[in-house]
Amino acid sequence: MTGTSPDYAAHLRDVGLRPTRQRVALARVLFGSGHRHVTAESLHAEVKATRIPVALATVYNTLNQFRDAGLLREVVVAPGRSYFDTNTGHHHHFFVEDDGELHDFPSDKVTIEGLPSPPKGTRLSRVDVVVRVRR
Amino acid sequence: MTGTSPDYAAHLRDVGLRPTRQRVALARVLFGSGHRHVTAESLHAEVKATRIPVALATVYNTLNQFRDAGLLREVVVAPGRSYFDTNTGHHHHFFVEDDGELHDFPSDKVTIEGLPSPPKGTRLSRVDVVVRVRR
DNA sequence: CAAGTACTTTAGAATAATTCCAAAGATGAA
DNA sequence: TTCATCTTTGGAATTATTCTAAAGTACTTG
Numbered sequence: 001m002t003g004t005s006p007d008y009a010a011h012l013r014d015v016g017l018r019p020t021r022q023r024v025a026l027a028r029v030l031f032g033s034g035h036r037h038v039t040a041e042s043l044h045a046e047v048k049a050t051r052i053p054v055a056l057a058t059v060y061n062t063l064n065q066f067r068d069a070g071l072l073r074e075v076v077v078a079p080g081r082s083y084f085d086t087n088t089g090h091h092h093h094f095f096v097e098d099d100g101e102l103h104d105f106p107s108d109k110v111t112i113e114g115l116p117s118p119p120k121g122t123r124l125s126r127v128d129v130v131v132r133v134r135r
Numbered sequence: 136m137t138g139t140s141p142d143y144a145a146h147l148r149d150v151g152l153r154p155t156r157q158r159v160a161l162a163r164v165l166f167g168s169g170h171r172h173v174t175a176e177s178l179h180a181e182v183k184a185t186r187i188p189v190a191l192a193t194v195y196n197t198l199n200q201f202r203d204a205g206l207l208r209e210v211v212v213a214p215g216r217s218y219f220d221t222n223t224g225h226h227h228h229f230f231v232e233d234d235g236e237l238h239d240f241p242s243d244k245v246t247i248e249g250l251p252s253p254p255k256g257t258r259l260s261r262v263d264v265v266v267r268v269r270r
Numbered sequence: 271c272a273a274g275t276a277c278t279t280t281a282g283a284a285t286a287a288t289t290c291c292a293a294a295g296a297t298g299a300a
Numbered sequence: 301t302t303c304a305t306c307t308t309t310g311g312a313a314t315t316a317t318t319c320t321a322a323a324g325t326a327c328t329t330g
Binding site: 153154155156174175176191192195196215216217 | 315316317318319325326327
């Protein structure tokens with residue numbers, strides 16, 4: 001061990017969420033090790049393995065809350081296929097169409113120029129770039 | 136009238152699809168007037184109004200076939216929300232998050248630079264840019 | 271143009287992802 | 301503690317989409 005484990009409870013309180021047993025368990029899995037892309041199902045399977053029982057509905061609730069709180073970013077790549085990305089910083093995605101894999105790539109080097117201004121009465125929320133590739 | 140109506144049957148044959156009554160009816164609605172964004176449901180409702188009965192399953196089949204044939208482009212903007220765009224040329228989208236509206240914008244002026252090369256063993260399929268805005 | 275074969279359509283069942291619900295349980299303020 | 305509020309839960313409900321098997325239609329060949 002090189003450090004103490006993060007205080008997920010405090011972190012959750014900071015964003016206005018009660019640090020319940022299942023939210024902390026999910027946060028630990030999500031944020032415990034590098035950036036991840038998860039689906040509700042995959043996260044549910046993972047957290048079950050930690051012996052803390054969490055219902056699938058709770059996983060959905062929590063992912064939505066974490067996203068709303070800015071802890072996660074949702075990426076929709078195909079009908080019925082939505083990922084939650086623990087990397088909320090500026091970056092874009094590769095999507096491998098054949099197998100549904102998603103990979104981040106940094107937006108440092110990427111510049112987008114010439115975007116028209118948002119339609120009247122709207123303000124920019126985010127720019128998503130998905131680079132689709134095939135094997 | 137300033138011109139004859141396009142020969143949808145021939146057009147469908149060209150891409151390897153039999154020009155059935157329902158495919159022609161759907162093509163007419165889709166391609167008869169400027170570029171459109173439709174969902175399976177909205178297209179189904181529209182074509183029903185033309186008095187040519189088409190089952191919802193057929194609308195789904197046909198949209199998928201048209202997309203595979205390159206006649207349509209599918210745009211996924213939110214979980215469970217997928218649009219089919221009759222504009223298959225290079226362009227990008229505005230997505231108004233509040234009401235689910237989708238608008239095209241030309242990619243003429245837009246330049247994207249610094250994209251990393253596709254992961255090993257993959258080739259570029261397409262780059263999707265979705266500019267998300269809120270009211 | 272008659273026939274046969276292959277392709278399509280159809281209604282409804284099936285599936286998949288996600289949300290809703292009402293009841294039971296946990297949390298935090300006083 | 302105690303209570304009001306927020307959460308979790310399992311299962312039902314919903315939504316979007318695909319599947320299925322039977323009935324119908326389009327193209328080919330003779």
